[in-house]
Amino acid sequence: MASTNLINYTELSLRLVVGLGVVGLAPLTPNVKLTQICGGFLIITAIILMLIPRHWHHAYAVWWADKLKPWHVQIAAPISFVVGAAAMWIAIFS
Numbered sequence: 518m519a520s521t522n523l524i525n526y527t528e529l530s531l532r533l534v535v536g537l538g539v540v541g542l543a544p545l546t547p548n549v550k551l552t553q554i555c556g557g558f559l560i561i562t563a564i565i566l567m568l569i570p571r572h573w574h575h576a577y578a579v580w581w582a583d584k585l586k587p588w589h590v591q592i593a594a595p596i597s598f599v600v601g602a603a604a605m606w607i608a609i610f611s
Contacts, residue, residue, distance in 0.1 A: 519574035529563045536560035543608075552608040 519525040536559030543552035566574055 519571050519578055522571060525571050525574060526567070529567050532559050533563040533567075536563060546608050548608045548611050551604070555604055555608065 519528075536556045539556030539559065540553055541556075543549045543556060546552045
């Protein structure tokens, strides 16, 4: 993460575009407010990360890479998937 300007700003630009899309589509979902909050979170975090020096973002990623063991990531991945899928389900179908 953030190892080069290209990687950093590509990642953050995609995050910003997805966030804008989620906010833009929020009125079409049953749970408009939750969808706007999720999209807003993506937008705000993308902008903040674009404004801070890239080496801070990179250093933070490297710090976590040193702390986390592979099994930590293996445990967190399905949890992240379930939480993300639940948020989308609630936003779209509730």
